Amino acid sequence: MNAPAGSRLSDRQRLAWLRLIRTPNVGPASFRDLINRFGSAETALEMLPELALSGGASRILRVPSRAEAEAEMETAAKAGARFVAVGEPDYPPLLRRMEHPPPLLAVKGDGAVFRLPPVAIVGARNASLAGIRMAQTLAAELGAAGYGVVSGLARGIDTAAHRGSLATGTVGVLAGGLDQPYPPENAGLCEDIAENGGAIISEMPFGWQPRAQDFPRRNRIVAGMATGLVVVEAAKRSGSLISARLAGEMGRLVFAVPGSPLDPRAGGTNGLLKDGAILVTETADILTALAPLSALPPAPPAPLEEPPSFPVAPPPGEDDRARVVEMLGPVPVAVDDVISHTGLHPAQVFMILLELDLAGRLERHAGGNVSLLSGD
Amino acid sequence: MNAPAGSRLSDRQRLAWLRLIRTPNVGPASFRDLINRFGSAETALEMLPELALSGGASRILRVPSRAEAEAEMETAAKAGARFVAVGEPDYPPLLRRMEHPPPLLAVKGDGAVFRLPPVAIVGARNASLAGIRMAQTLAAELGAAGYGVVSGLARGIDTAAHRGSLATGTVGVLAGGLDQPYPPENAGLCEDIAENGGAIISEMPFGWQPRAQDFPRRNRIVAGMATGLVVVEAAKRSGSLISARLAGEMGRLVFAVPGSPLDPRAGGTNGLLKDGAILVTETADILTALAPLSALPPAPPAPLEEPPSFPVAPPPGEDDRARVVEMLGPVPVAVDDVISHTGLHPAQVFMILLELDLAGRLERHAGGNVSLLSGD
Numbered sequence: 001m002n003a004p005a006g007s008r009l010s011d012r013q014r015l016a017w018l019r020l021i022r023t024p025n026v027g028p029a030s031f032r033d034l035i036n037r038f039g040s041a042e043t044a045l046e047m048l049p050e051l052a053l054s055g056g057a058s059r060i061l062r063v064p065s066r067a068e069a070e071a072e073m074e075t076a077a078k079a080g081a082r083f084v085a086v087g088e089p090d091y092p093p094l095l096r097r098m099e100h101p102p103p104l105l106a107v108k109g110d111g112a113v114f115r116l117p118p119v120a121i122v123g124a125r126n127a128s129l130a131g132i133r134m135a136q137t138l139a140a141e142l143g144a145a146g147y148g149v150v151s152g153l154a155r156g157i158d159t160a161a162h163r164g165s166l167a168t169g170t171v172g173v174l175a176g177g178l179d180q181p182y183p184p185e186n187a188g189l190c191e192d193i194a195e196n197g198g199a200i201i202s203e204m205p206f207g208w209q210p211r212a213q214d215f216p217r218r219n220r221i222v223a224g225m226a227t228g229l230v231v232v233e234a235a236k237r238s239g240s241l242i243s244a245r246l247a248g249e250m251g252r253l254v255f256a257v258p259g260s261p262l263d264p265r266a267g268g269t270n271g272l273l274k275d276g277a278i279l280v281t282e283t284a285d286i287l288t289a290l291a292p293l294s295a296l297p298p299a300p301p302a303p304l305e306e307p308p309s310f311p312v313a314p315p316p317g318e319d320d321r322a323r324v325v326e327m328l329g330p331v332p333v334a335v336d337d338v339i340s341h342t343g344l345h346p347a348q349v350f351m352i353l354l355e356l357d358l359a360g361r362l363e364r365h366a367g368g369n370v371s372l373l374s375g376d
Numbered sequence: 377m378n379a380p381a382g383s384r385l386s387d388r389q390r391l392a393w394l395r396l397i398r399t400p401n402v403g404p405a406s407f408r409d410l411i412n413r414f415g416s417a418e419t420a421l422e423m424l425p426e427l428a429l430s431g432g433a434s435r436i437l438r439v440p441s442r443a444e445a446e447a448e449m450e451t452a453a454k455a456g457a458r459f460v461a462v463g464e465p466d467y468p469p470l471l472r473r474m475e476h477p478p479p480l481l482a483v484k485g486d487g488a489v490f491r492l493p494p495v496a497i498v499g500a501r502n503a504s505l506a507g508i509r510m511a512q513t514l515a516a517e518l519g520a521a522g523y524g525v526v527s528g529l530a531r532g533i534d535t536a537a538h539r540g541s542l543a544t545g546t547v548g549v550l551a552g553g554l555d556q557p558y559p560p561e562n563a564g565l566c567e568d569i570a571e572n573g574g575a576i577i578s579e580m581p582f583g584w585q586p587r588a589q590d591f592p593r594r595n596r597i598v599a600g601m602a603t604g605l606v607v608v609e610a611a612k613r614s615g616s617l618i619s620a621r622l623a624g625e626m627g628r629l630v631f632a633v634p635g636s637p638l639d640p641r642a643g644g645t646n647g648l649l650k651d652g653a654i655l656v657t658e659t660a661d662i663l664t665a666l667a668p669l670s671a672l673p674p675a676p677p678a679p680l681e682e683p684p685s686f687p688v689a690p691p692p693g694e695d696d697r698a699r700v701v702e703m704l705g706p707v708p709v710a711v712d713d714v715i716s717h718t719g720l721h722p723a724q725v726f727m728i729l730l731e732l733d734l735a736g737r738l739e740r741h742a743g744g745n746v747s748l749l750s751g752d
Contacts, residue, residue: 134637258634258635260510260634261633262506274661281643
């Protein structure tokens with residue numbers, strides 16, 4: 001799945017991509033599978049209803065109409081934003097290399113900020129004044145050293161990180177639509193970021209108000225965009241620790257600012273340090289660790305599957321579907337195991353999983369694992 | 377140098393040991409060399425004046441008289457203290473194994489505390505309330521877990537560590553004489569320690585008021601006595617960091633409690649963590665790291681030289697002395713290098729160095745290095 005290297009989607013392609021990714025049950029993983037299987041978003045859109053029914057959907061898949069997608073395009077344009085597809089030059093380079101990158105990002109601001117070496121700074125919403133000062137200083141000094149600072153536009157540490165790097169280029173990732181800043185008082189900060197050489201981005205539709213489950217998705221993008229992630233103040237069991245775990249899983253460097261064991265806002269960061277995060281008391285600690293990475297030429301993107309991936313497999317039959325469903329349960333299993341235990345052609349298994357996904361019956365997990373959604 | 381294994385010095389031997397270690401220019405290293413060379417403190421005492429003159433002493437070495445040593449013995453007894461020699465059962469086991477252990481320790485209290493697995497807790501004198509609370513809690517919980525808590529009886533963290541472990545057994549190491557607690561307000565704490573199953577110890581003479589250079593000596597004993605050393609609050613370039621460095625050099629585990637980068641009292645501990653100290657937010661962090669060490673049977677003491685070490689070498693002549701002095705300067709050099717470059721018998725070199733030491737012309741450094749004192 002990729003726009004042709006170095007080039008851009010046509011308007012018509014972009015509209016089809018938008019309709020496809022806005023379809024219920026189509027996420028980054030099934031989007032990629034659909035494009036790989038059918039060669040284009042337009043063809044995939046035609047096949048969607050049938051695939052979902054094959055997967056056992058209880059009702060017809062509600063594909064957004066061309067008019068609805070055009071309306072979102074228009075909303076974006078009026079807001080001064082655009083949609084950037086994975087593989088296009090303006091797409092954040094590291095994000096493109098993570099597992100299941102968002103196919104389309106709504107972007108407002110200057111895409112040049114994505115070409116700065118990126119570092120994420122995140123932390124507690126109820127930050128202390130000391131933490132806010134720390135985040136702002138780190139962000140300003142990283143910005144002065146040529147880094148782009150990525151954060152999640154939340155209260156507290158995130159806001160301080162954006163403010164500290166406003167003049168040098170910062171990227172704010174929203175959990176809701178690009179026109180739905182959260183918390184609302186950060187609407188002005190969003191404007192400031194976009195007008196000062198930075199950018200705000202979102203994978204969610206315009207008008208989308210963020211729900212609780214959207215914040216981990218936002219955290220995944222923040223972690224995936226940057227070479228390293230710095231946690232400034234975080235309590236135990238806080239969202240920032242999820243970001244740190246995701247960053248670690250993606251091979252990013254994880255940094256943490258220590259604090260007194262008697263300060264609950266340092267419980268999470270001290271825990272990260274015990275688990276091997278790099279201790280940060282000043283910007284130089286981050287620069288020293290990141291400099292060798294930033295000096296390297298960017299690694300080539302992970303090989304992307306190009307259509308047609310599985311040209312020779314016959315379409316799966318009803319028996320095949322039943323065998324795959326029988327193999328699945330609420331516990332995540334590896335797709336490779338499903339393939340080897342059913343003896344089906346990989347392309348058939350992928351197609352059946354795609355159908356189940358579109359029917360809302362499949363959950364995808366990190367590392368290519370899948371489970372059947374409960375209630376099935 | 378050692379009391380006969382498992383036995384004790386006779387009163388007469390102990391008096392001779394005390395006279396010898398109280399002689400100017402006789403430190404733990406030259407004490408060991410003298411005993412090894414002459415077989416007993418009594419014989420060494422007889423030889424001292426002549427050796428110092430051979431080494432170029434400008435005046436006669438002032439060896440304390442038998443009456444002076446007896447007076448210090450009496451002072452100790454009146455204060456409820458005693459002198460314990462290296463190798464005697466009551467001598468702290470880990471201290472005995474370090475390089476150049478004090479030959480005699482003045483001890484007041486219960487020597488049984490030395491048989492608890494020892495952990496040192498040290499830190500800033502101008503500690504914060506949070507730091508004091510932390511030190512006291514760690515000490516109490518380590519004590520409850522069966523550890524003996526060692527510290528330096530200073531204000532702040534040291535005092536809190538002793539107080540926290542008063543009920544379970546704590547060892548206070550004084551920089552001055554046993555009857556010269558510093559700071560003076562800790563006189564009561566010293567009494568409490570000795571009366572509650574703990575001990576206060578000192579290598580310095582009774583009546584000795586601590587000078588600035590005595591505190592690093594004290595720190596060396598604190599670090600040498602314990603399996604691990606915990607630093608709770610320490611500024612950059614503080615004495616606690618010297619203790620931590622010494623502990624690391626002696627192969628002890630070094631622990632540090634983190635703090636906010638904006639708190640100067642955490643500058644030293646955060647620095648230790650960057651250098652690989654084990655991060656401590658709760659007692660379990662220390663117990664987890666120390667448990668495997670405490671479960672081991674104690675290692676046998678390092679082999680100690682027993683007299684006669686060098687029975688066959690002829691006494692050095694004037695030319696030999698000149699050759700050794702020529703090799704030395706203000707920069708520390710290895711004794712082995714002096715031996716190989718002069719071509720003298722090792723016993724001759726050791727004897728010349730001992731003479732220079734007794735004459736106040738030699739400085740001994742860690743790792744067996746020596747330098748000539750400036751002004752020579």
